[in-house]
Amino acid sequence: CISLEYKVQNADALNCGGSARIVVRLGRDAMEEQTDLGPVYAPFYAKEKEESWWLVVGGPASALVAIKRITIAKASVSVKLDVELGEAAGSFDYTLYLMSDSYQGCDQEYQFQLKVKP
Template sequence: MELLQLNTLQLSDVAYFCNRYPNIDVSYEILNNDNLISNSTVNIKVKLERVNERSESVIASLFPQKREEGWWLVIGDSTTNTLLSIKRLTIQERNEIVLDFMAPTGGKHDYILYLMSDCYMGCDHEYKFSINIQNPINMT
């Protein structure tokens, strides 16, 4: 590998890291999407599936001690810089988490679901979604 100018041991280290770098599939569902009323609870079910093998600890040779992978699931409103729901977790092979928050006033609201690593750069996920909230007065 003259192009990379790495010896065999260095190439082996690169391959080891790449095989364990987190590859997470994310899907989500708004559980009560058809019946969202102002001041009710909005429930978002998030499914996470790790595609590759999980390492015993984070692969970070310059980190001073062993460290476990940590992840944050966050629902935010980027227009107001507000966090609506947050949960810290460790991703196994498969995880299912429900995040919830209070529905705002009536109308359409745009949010972002984030999955962020507290160890690795570049493997974060971001999903935009919208919800339509009805005011209780309009329900009659």
């Protein structure tokens, strides 16, 4: 499966109207650095299917605030997501989702909070 670590890069400097950068590090468990990743097992798919993952950030009121499609071809990959902050100050709840377009049961979900200063 995939291990995920995330960090808000500029967490101390979040201001109204600015943006937050979320750095996500994804690692494939039990994968050697030189291993080639083949196509997924999909016998009913019309052609060969390569594995893809989606990183999605959901914001207040179920708003979609960031999305990125990635492939994890190496043992670990770092991805940066920029989240635009609104004009209101306060503490806001967000959710980071990792979703597979090829496998069931591998999706992950992480809650985090951003404190926006005026």
